Amino acid sequence: MAINVSIRPCRQDECPAIFELWQAAGSIPSVTDSLRALELVLRHDADLLLVAETNGQIIGTIMGGWDGWRANIYRLAVLPQFRRQGIGRALVGELEFHFRQKGAQKISILVEGNDELAKVFWNALGDTGYQCDPRIIRYTKTL
Numbered sequence: 276m277a278i279n280v281s282i283r284p285c286r287q288d289e290c291p292a293i294f295e296l297w298q299a300a301g302s303i304p305s306v307t308d309s310l311r312a313l314e315l316v317l318r319h320d321a322d323l324l325l326v327a328e329t330n331g332q333i334i335g336t337i338m339g340g341w342d343g344w345r346a347n348i349y350r351l352a353v354l355p356q357f358r359r360q361g362i363g364r365a366l367v368g369e370l371e372f373h374f375r376q377k378g379a380q381k382i383s384i385l386v387e388g389n390d391e392l393a394k395v396f397w398n399a400l401g402d403t404g405y406q407c408d409p410r411i412i413r414y415t416k417t418l
């Protein structure tokens with residue numbers, strides 16, 4: 276990585292900046308995008324919402340979900356001007372470290388079928404073990 280980036284857990288006071296980053300990065304918004312939801316994430320697993328930071332600026336995020344059975348990755352996003360420098364890959368690697376510490380054995384990621392950038396990224400991470408599973412479709416319900 277050419278620039279000096281640190282990856283660390285998000286602080287509660289940084290949650291508003293996370294929303295701004297998601298918007299700037301073009302992440303697909305969801306009903307779960309609320310301060311309260313992020314506070315619940317931090318209360319549940321403070322080490323699974325990670326930020327990438329350089330010179331005091333948050334430039335990337337990744338969120339992990341761990342329910343004791345399976346690990347999931349959400350909201351991987353890097354600001355456009357900082358892309359293609361290995362930050363996305365580094366965020367995934369750091370989150371994997373935290374998943375391993377919790378005993379996770381398998382990680383899943385949901386990707387929109389027409390999100391070509393996300394697909395090219397996860398296909399590139401095939402060299403670290405990620406594989407597309409075309410058998411899976413997703414059902415959701417908003418409470």
Ligand SMILES: CC(C)(COP(=O)(O)OP(=O)(O)OC[C@H]1O[C@@H](n2cnc3c(N)ncnc32)[C@H](O)[C@@H]1OP(=O)(O)O)[C@@H](O)C(=O)NCCC(=O)NCCS
Nearest residue numbers: 300351352353358359360361362363364392393395396399
């Ligand atoms: C996907 C995303 C997080 C990647 O972040 P990043 O920091 O640019 O990723 P990396 O630099 O670690 O890229 C790793 C590899 O993915 C591939 N890749 C990433 N972006 C690519 C692009 N625009 N075109 C072609 N390949 C690309 C490359 O193989 C790259 O390795 P290389 O640069 O050595 O060739 C970023 O583009 C983003 O925030 N996109 C919008 C949100 C999104 O789609 N999130 C994923 C949802 S699951």
